[in-house]
Amino acid sequence: MAVILHAVPYRDSNSPHDTNVGFSWHTALGVTIGAAVLLFAIGMSGHGWSWPDLGDPIIARLRLPRIAAALVVGMSLATAGAALQALFRNPLADPGLVGTSSGAALAVVGVMALGIGGISLPLAACGGGLLATALLLTLARLMGGGELALLLMGLVVSSFVGAVIGILLLFSDNLALRSAMSWLSGQLGSADAAQLMWASPLALTGVAMLLILGRDLDCLMLGEDDARSLGVSVSRTRLLTAIGAALVVGAAVSLSGIIAFVGMMVPNACALVIGGERRRLILISGFVGALFLLLMDTLARCVAWPVDMPVGLLVGFVGPLGFLWLFHRRQRGMS
């Protein structure tokens, strides 16, 4: 299978022979698919699909905010994954694996323990994600060992922070924190319009930052020295990417808790079709990630109805398979 996938040609807008004819056609296809998925998600319930009545309070008050949250979270995780994979020079990087998500979650749990809400939740999440990423970059610099160390330190930070969260929750008699346990495993059911209003601008700012950094990240993938010879300030690019990723991941975590693997799978799948040029990949991954998570959440919501399954669990079923497939493909590519 990997052989077939390798043979998929990269479509390249920078190619000298490229005429931008395909662009509007692709956009039209994207919009059509997007509309179809959206319509499916709005109309779908435990009883099957029916033409949505927007006057229905269940749809307007519950389902639409949840759908919006799924789109924002999916976009955030996928764009962050695409950027982090370039930063770490490793296609296995994912905000859930490298500690950004757990840092954000720890901050959210801390703020919840203090009993504050509103904008402080996503802001704290961004701060926590940024601190975890900064800790990781510092650790990797202190230890040396290149990109592999970066990923391993990510695992270290992420499991350490995860343990801290676990201990906090265990010894807390605060009921709100006890309920955070199910939020942590990644679910979109609790997202409401107010949270969305705070989180979405943060996420969009982060995505814009990552898009601007796109070509700096392309250069960084060549290696540190080559990037610097091309005029890229490596430390500044790393810092700005970490901030951008923390913004989007913080927004996502404050909405949905930790959903792993989306950030790893979606950009890699997209790169197979459109190539790995970051600016394009971040844009397309954001779009595909949003739709992918919406589809997953719609399934999670309906498949075991009336039980509302956390979407993180469903993604957790598909994710490891994707991870194995990618790892296998990478090993074969290297030999």
Added chain:
Amino acid sequence: MRVERDSTNGVSMPALHQQCCDVAYIRNGRTLLSKIDAEIPAGQFTAIVGPNGAGKSTLLRLLGGLDHPNRGEVYLEQQSITHISAQSRARRIGWLGQFGPSDLPLSVAQYLMLGRHATLGRFGQPNREDRQLVAQVLEDFDMLAQAQQAWRTLSGGERQRAGLARLAVQDVPLWLLDEPTNHLDLKHQIQLFQRLREETAAGRTIVAVLHDLSLATRWADHVILLSEGRLLRQGPPAHVLQADILSTAYDVSTELLYEQGLHWIKPTQLQPPC
């Protein structure tokens, strides 16, 4: 500053000259280079040679501004390289390392386009002229067929060629190459040096770290011989590459042969057993 025509794209290019004044470089308490006073003549091909660990790559990194000396200054024309911004440096100096990326999720054309990064800036998008430049360079380097190919499918020789092509797209007057003959077979080595000679003829200044002394005598205009972090001698190949000084540098007694118009360097000790 001399101005010459560039045969590849018809743009006139000022040939750049570099100079190291009393340069020392120390890392982790180890002195890698000391008291280096070296000259990189404009529009010529300079080879940096010396035994393993002599500091050749370190000197090349200092010339490229990738590291900064602990003592002394590296000058580009009359300007200290530490005072040139990364972006304006990238518009004048191209650097190609020994080890390209092993895995890169880009096509060859996308890889070449990264050479425009310093010119485009962070916000710019490549326009028609940039694409034409990439297409022209792909043709010059005989890589049009590989334009859409993924980086990981290229052979070692093709990667080397693509690296040089990226420098050509970067369109800088000074090229710094760290062991460009690595991974190249005989035919590709010759092609590489012919290309480098064409580039110097067009006004580019080229500095290459070379392992093979015979190649340096054959192709370079100017040779810098390093040993244990010090500059032993610099000048035209015939002046630098002499038996006595090479014996000192490499700690092996050598003898110089001149046959069929070519110089050969032959170690007289350490002959393989017959």
